[in-house]
Amino acid sequence: MTHGEAVAAFEEAELHAHLARRDEAAADDGGRRAAELAEWQRVVQLLAATDGPYDPDADVVVQEELAEDRRREEVEQQRRQQQQVADRAEELARLGGAGRLDCSVPSRAGDEAARDLLDEKRDYRAAKVDAWLARALATHSGHYADPAARAAAVGLLPVPVRARAALLAALARTGTPIDGDLEFVGRLAQADPDATTALAAWLDSAVAVKGGTA
The missing domain is CATH 1.10.287 (Helix Hairpins)
Structure with missing residues (x-):
């Protein structure tokens, strides 16, 4: 123009x-x-x-207005994401409190953030969510079926949860059913995650040796 x-x-x-x-x-x-x-x-x-x-690109006023629109959109997007996390955290907590947070409930991307929110609130049901996430990670179920999601879990889940998942996976490879309530695995992981991870590695080595001599 x-x-x-x-x-x-x-x-x-x-x-x-x-x-x-x-x-x-x-x-x-x-x-x-x-x-x-x-x-x-x-x-x-x-x-x-x-x-x-x-030239709209050279119009300072227009560019400032566009930048402000982008900032508002980013703020709104963050608000929506935070609300989604809060809603998911409440859903998982409710299922955990009712004893219905099991393998029939598939994990989803973002559940780690929901777990963190419950932990920050010191919600007693966070322990149920930890157990559920550890089992999902051990069995590669839900969104953990994706190798990229499992790799990302290293930075998204706390060490005790990852240690619990490692031991559950190692027990499964020995042929031990892990469908039941293996509460002792969670207590071991919480008390000493390094030792729990070492035990998982030892079990995997034992299974490998046994398989090699079969």
Whole structure:
């Protein structure tokens, strides 16, 4: 858009505003028309100063408005994500408290954040969620079926939960059913995660040796 085109658009907007002022039905639209006129006037003045075609990318006001829109969108997106985490945390806590958080409930991406929220609130049901996540990680179920999700769990889950998962997986490889409530595994992992992980590695070595001599 050139300066002349901007002037013509501004004059046309002024004409429409003048005609609208005579129409009582358009009275409620006066604020929008005033803002439109002010914007056209600003563009006309900008082009008169730069003596060139209008470029939104070079318009500081427009770019600031776009940046503010992006900031608002980011804030809103963060709010939505936080609400989703809170809703999921409440769902998992409710299932855990009712004794229904088992292998029939598939884990989902973001459950680690929901677990952290319960832990921050010192919710007693967080222990149930820890046990459920450890089993899902051990059995590669739910979103942990994806190797990338299992790799990411190293940085998303606390050491005791990962140690618990490692021992459960090692026990499964020995042929031991891990469908029941193996509460002792969780207590071992919580008390000494390093020793629990070492025990899991020892069991895996024993299974490998036995398989090699079979």
